[in-house]
Amino acid sequence: MLATALTVTLAVSGCGRDDDTEAGSAPGVTDEACPDAVDDSKGCIYLGTLTDLTGVFKGVGEPFTAGQKAFWDGINADGGVGDYEVNVTEYVKDTGYDPEEHAKLFNEIKDDVLAVAQSLGTAQTNAILEDATNESILVGPASLGSNWIWEDTAIEVGTSYCAEAMNVVDYAADQGAKSIAAVHFPGDYGDDAMVGARIAAEERGLKFTDITTGTVDGGDDQTAAVGALLKAKPDFVIISTGPLEVATVIGGAAQQGFTGQFVGSIPTWNTAIVDSPAGPAIEALYMQATSFPTWNADTPGQEKMRESAGDMAPNDWYAIGYGSGYVMKAILEKAIDDDALTREGMVETANSLTGIDSEGTLPDGTGNWAGDPNEDAVRVTQLNAVDPKADDKVKVAVEAFTGPTAEAYEFTEPCYLMK
Secondary structure, three states: OOOOOOOOOHHHHOOOOOOOOOOOOOOOEEOOOOOOOOOOOOEEEEEEEEEOOOOOOHHHHHHHHHHHHHHHHHHHHOOOEOOEEEEOOOOEEEOOOOHHHHHHHHHHHHHHOOEEEEEEOHHHHHHHHHHHHHOOOOEEEEOOOOOHHHOOOEOOOOOOHHHHHHHHHHHHHHOOOOEEEEEEOOOHHHHHHHHHHHHHHHHHOOEEEEEEOOOOOOOOOOHHHHHHHHHHOOOEEEEEOOHHHHHHHHHHHHHOOOOOEEEEOHHHOOHHHHHOOOHHHHHHHEEEEEOOOOOOOOOHHHHHHHHHHOOOOOOHHHHHHHHHHHHHHHHHHHHHHOOOOOHHHHHHHHOOOEOOOOOOOOOOOOOEOOOOHHHHOOOOEEEEEEOOOOOOOEEEEEEEEOOHHHHHOOOOOOHHHHO
16 A cells, blocks of 8 residues: 655645635635635635546546536536635646557646546556555546545545446356456456456356457457457456447447347446447347446436536436535545645545545445445445437446455455556
């Protein structure tokens, strides 16, 4: 575990606006109002965003960032947090899903933000984590790598790709499957899911085949992956790529007579693939694995999220971006209440929490970072089937569950390191 040392006493370094400490003494916290402030009498807290607006996961980054903005627009309109409003738009950077660019842009904004509200990508976030830890900058990964449970500066939400894949294999085994394949991007995201699937396949006695796409953003040239899949003939396929590769692999395999069940890791989904040429095959053969509620889930938070979206087409990444705001809001509110609105105070505050109220936008158990990482990791998975009639094109097929493999598994290191 990367340990974060508090270098100053919080009672001295706190920067609440109602005490004797100089407001704005922490990076990213100012007495001056935010740009386009609702209330000019309030100070401003700046949060950074490192996302993908042009790369393979721009279909995630764009709506996630929009949902994040909508959440804070609502909070600011309702009075902000303490004596502050929160700005998540001033320091939005497009990293193009490139770890080196991610690190470069982090260095450009780190002196101007209190924390990073969104850092999209596992390898990308890993590229900044050491520096973030050294400077006590709290980071919200838009990623479900199994490594975050050990990191004091990472405020993870949701079930990891690794545990999610374990649950999918357990589900497949319970359905009578005898063989499993993992089709995945190389690197931290795809390898995390692959290793989880392999662990569960070994536990359940299923034949396992590992198929890599060769490169990240392999696009519509998936001939090798489709060929390997047809050769292996698995009953179930866990696919951990981007949406374009999902459409290509499923469409290509179905064209050649493959009828096995595909279950995609959460980043594989985009409503646009339903309208692609592979749409009929996707509708017939694909389910999405996720730990987050669907767009139309009947919860107070999802209702607020839908209202905030206005006329925008339903998008689950918008919903998750919106829901992620509850995490940072809970940390900011407690840090302000405890007179600990510094970078060090934010890290200490986050690691003191045993849960947050997300009003039903995030999985149960989110925000419990105070205890043992293994005991407190979220491990539930819900399976969604494609439904062209649904607002977000999916409907719940299997309610949230935790399979026996994920339930019993003790994480000792990130799964992707075990590839």
